[in-house]
Amino acid sequence: MRFxxxxxxAALVAVAAFSGVAEASKSPTVERIKKNGxxxxxxxxxxxxxxxxxxxxxxxxxxxxxxxxxxxxILNDASKVRYTPTSAKVRFTALQSGEFDILSRNTTxxxxxxxxxxxxxxxxxxxxxxxxxxxxxxxxxxxxxLNGATVCTNTGTTTELNLADYFRANNLxxxxxxxxxxxxxxxxxxxGRCDAYTTDASGLYAERLKLKxxxxxxxxxxIISKEPLGPAINHGDQPWGDVARWTLFxxxxxxxxxxxxxxxxxxxxxxxxxxxxxLGVEGxxxxxxxxxxxxxxxxxxxxxxxxxxxxxxxxxxxxxxxxRGVNALWNKGGVLYAPPIR
Amino acid sequence: xxxxxxxxxxxLPGPVQWMRENLFSSLFNSILTVVAIVLIYQTVVxxxxxxxxxxxxxxxxxxxxxxxxxxxxxxFIIERSGQIVYGFYEQAERWRVxxxxxxxxxxxxxxxxxxLPAKGAVGVVMLTVFPVAAFVLLVGGMGLPPVPVExxxxxxxxxxxxxxxxxxxxxxxxxxxxxxxSELPVVRGLSIAFIELWRxxxxxxxxxxxxxxxxxxxxDGMTINKLLSALIAVxxxxxxxxxxxxxxxxxxxxxxxxxxxxxxxxxxxxxxLFVILPQALRLCLPNIVGNFIGLMKDTSLVSIIGFxxxxxxxxxxxxxxxxxxxxxxxxxxxxxxxxxxxxxxSMSRYARALETKLQGGDAR
Numbered sequence: 001m002r003f004x005x006x007x008x009x010a011a012l013v014a015v016a017a018f019s020g021v022a023e024a025s026k027s028p029t030v031e032r033i034k035k036n037g038x039x040x041x042x043x044x045x046x047x048x049x050x051x052x053x054x055x056x057x058x059x060x061x062x063x064x065x066x067x068x069x070x071x072x073x074i075l076n077d078a079s080k081v082r083y084t085p086t087s088a089k090v091r092f093t094a095l096q097s098g099e100f101d102i103l104s105r106n107t108t109x110x111x112x113x114x115x116x117x118x119x120x121x122x123x124x125x126x127x128x129x130x131x132x133x134x135x136x137x138x139x140x141x142x143x144x145x146l147n148g149a150t151v152c153t154n155t156g157t158t159t160e161l162n163l164a165d166y167f168r169a170n171n172l173x174x175x176x177x178x179x180x181x182x183x184x185x186x187x188x189x190x191x192g193r194c195d196a197y198t199t200d201a202s203g204l205y206a207e208r209l210k211l212k213x214x215x216x217x218x219x220x221x222x223i224i225s226k227e228p229l230g231p232a233i234n235h236g237d238q239p240w241g242d243v244a245r246w247t248l249f250x251x252x253x254x255x256x257x258x259x260x261x262x263x264x265x266x267x268x269x270x271x272x273x274x275x276x277x278x279l280g281v282e283g284x285x286x287x288x289x290x291x292x293x294x295x296x297x298x299x300x301x302x303x304x305x306x307x308x309x310x311x312x313x314x315x316x317x318x319x320x321x322x323x324r325g326v327n328a329l330w331n332k333g334g335v336l337y338a339p340p341i342r
Numbered sequence: 343x344x345x346x347x348x349x350x351x352x353x354l355p356g357p358v359q360w361m362r363e364n365l366f367s368s369l370f371n372s373i374l375t376v377v378a379i380v381l382i383y384q385t386v387v388x389x390x391x392x393x394x395x396x397x398x399x400x401x402x403x404x405x406x407x408x409x410x411x412x413x414x415x416x417x418f419i420i421e422r423s424g425q426i427v428y429g430f431y432e433q434a435e436r437w438r439v440x441x442x443x444x445x446x447x448x449x450x451x452x453x454x455x456x457x458l459p460a461k462g463a464v465g466v467v468m469l470t471v472f473p474v475a476a477f478v479l480l481v482g483g484m485g486l487p488p489v490p491v492e493x494x495x496x497x498x499x500x501x502x503x504x505x506x507x508x509x510x511x512x513x514x515x516x517x518x519x520x521x522x523x524s525e526l527p528v529v530r531g532l533s534i535a536f537i538e539l540w541r542x543x544x545x546x547x548x549x550x551x552x553x554x555x556x557x558x559x560x561x562d563g564m565t566i567n568k569l570l571s572a573l574i575a576v577x578x579x580x581x582x583x584x585x586x587x588x589x590x591x592x593x594x595x596x597x598x599x600x601x602x603x604x605x606x607x608x609x610x611x612x613x614x615l616f617v618i619l620p621q622a623l624r625l626c627l628p629n630i631v632g633n634f635i636g637l638m639k640d641t642s643l644v645s646i647i648g649f650x651x652x653x654x655x656x657x658x659x660x661x662x663x664x665x666x667x668x669x670x671x672x673x674x675x676x677x678x679x680x681x682x683x684x685x686x687x688s689m690s691r692y693a694r695a696l697e698t699k700l701q702g703g704d705a706r
Contacts, residue, residue, distance in 0.1 A: 042648075044661075045645070045648075045650065045654060045657060045658050045661075046659070046660060046661030046662075047655055047661050048662070048663045048666060049662045049663055050664070051661070052658060052659070052661035052662045053425070053430065053650075053655075053658050053662070054664070055421045055422050055424070055425060055661070056433075056458075056661060057425055057430035057493075059428070082490065082492050083492065083657065084492060084648050084649050087645070087646055087648070087650075090550060090553075090554055090646060090648070093550075093554045093555070094553075094554050094648065096556070096558070097554050097556075097557040097558045099553075099554070099557065099559060099568070099648075106679055117343065120437065130379050183671060190668070206663070206666065209404070209663060209666030209667075210666050210667060210668050210670070210671075211668065212668055223581075258404045300392065317663060318663055319404070319663035319666060320663055336394035
């Protein structure tokens with residue numbers, strides 16, 4: 001195990017000594033990012049919609065944009081990010097060994113990871129879960145109509161267990177056809193060997209693009225498992241966690257308040273106190289994070305609010321066309337509910 | 343002319359005759375031939391159809407490939423060719439990688455072409471000046487802007503890892519092999535321990551330790567370059583294997599050779615250098631090249647520790663929604679296989695030529 005870094009201990013003592021004083025607690029990670037001039041971000045080696053490099057070598061995706069927003073908040077330049085592609089096997093070890101400052105890699109937030117691995121999950125940025133894809137020709141509109149269906153999936157994953165639970169709970173009969181590799185599952189489904197294909201919903205949308213006729217297939221509305229995906233940092237630097245968490249909350253609040261990358265500068269003049277606090281016109285919320293007062297405005301201007309990020313990478317502005325569903329704002333039928341900046 | 347009696351010709355060697363002798367010499371062989379022809383027809387024809395006839399060759403994005411449902415998606419490879427070779431290396435700095443490739447190519451060609459002179463000098467330059475020059479060019483320094491290794495990738499990183507492993511493993515391996523056969527107990531013990539330690543762990547574990555575990559044991563704030571630690575790990579790992587290959591060669595050299603060298607009054611290093619090693623290395627040349635080829639293919643394991651090598655960069659590209667088609671992934675893998683095959687087959691051909699040349703000595 002890594003020894004308790006002296007700098008963190010010093011920061012904690014300082015915080016304890018001056019508790020109650022409005023002085024911003026310094027985060028060693030943020031200080032290092034400022035000193036280096038770039039944020040180090042651990043990302044997926046390639047996951048459609050979440051992280052992938054384009055032909056020019058620029059990374060883009062939903063997970064990438066969170067790193068860009070953080071770089072905008074801390075360094076006022078969304079492009080100042082160094083991406084480390086990291087595999088599912090080594091991601092936690094790499095984070096613990098300090099290879100990057102934050103792991104933004106479609107990682108499911110579970111209790112064991114949060115507690116036993118010594119990670120700090122920032123929040124869920126995307127609520128994923130297992131869904132079903134069926135050919136339109138079946139005329140099925142709900143997973144409950146899948147009685148007697150043959151379902152394709154991967155072997156030995158929780159997907160298989162979730163499927164069994166769901167069909168048993170709903171008293172439905174089914175037959176499973178399982179394969180080792182994603183490509184095999186998809187080929188079997190495309191060749192009509194099964195009536196439905198099940199995996200995480202975001203994966204279904206990505207795989208659908210690889211079908212011979214993507215438009216002939218629909219993803220059913222039912223989500224049968226919980227996969228909250230979110231970025232994670234190491235234990236021991238709470239101020240860094242605050243910066244990351246409130247950056248996400250600011251992006252969600254911006255969507256709720258109608259502040260976008262296009263209108264952020266006009267919104268500075270808005271009389272709405274919530275918008276004024278978000279954009280740093282009123283209050284000293286940026287300063288309390290050890291940043292400047294327009295911290296959130298910078299992220300919104302350079303990367304966009306949560307809704308813009310979602311639509312650009314996963315939603316209607318992308319090839320994937322994922323519906324907002326549960327990832328909509330709380331007042332629009334979803335579960336996104338960011339605490340107020342006050 | 344007429345004085346020499348030629349043996350009578352049996353028959354005209356026409357194609358029909360050749361087929362009768364080689365393909366249909368018996369009922370069993372005829373059946374095998376027919377089965378083989380059917381198999382070849384059933385695999386090669388669809389493959390050619392997929393890879394060439396029905397394939398998409400031009401256009402932009404998935405729309406270019408979607409109409410070709412049963413053919414390869416070559417525009418994907420064409421669009422990403424820069425990335426496949428250089429990774430994310432800055433566009434403006436890519437000439438530096440080209441220069442390194444060119445220097446390597448010229449140096450290797452010089453060493454391989456039998457007619458060119460001054461092989462020894464070129465070899466020394468390739469082993470001393472070239473690595474330094476390549477390092478400066480690739481990493482930066484001496485006026486060149488630095489390019490962080492995070493931006494390296496593709497064929498470039500595959501070759502950097504493979505060439506480093508190959509160049510470092512042969513001399514290290516020879517030393518270890520000599521050490522293992524040494525009469526000095528400490529040298530022998532250390533050599534055995536080193537070889538067995540590195541051969542006892544899988545390369546993937548070694549890379550994981552080097553890249554992810556090593557920093558945990560480092561004092562706070564001290565970082566080591568991940569690529570450098572991976573290169574060292576690969577070099578040490580392959581040298582352990584090389585040591586055993588060379589030891590096999592050393593053991594195959596007759597005892598008489600050792601005694602003859604000693605009788606000539608040659609000391610240990612001289613007798614090894616001028617008598618034993620040249621024979622031993624020639625004997626184990628096929629195994630040495632086998633090791634090199636294995637190492638070349640093992641380099642794709644660096645994708646585990648976050649480097650997008652040839653394999654990794656193609657897999658990453660597959661995730662681009664703008665290129666999601668039924669054939670993108672397969673096209674990438676077929677292309678990748680072809681690149682690896684070309685590189686490995688060239689190594690093997692060169693080794694064959696070298697063997698033939700060296701065997702000239704035995705024919706006397």
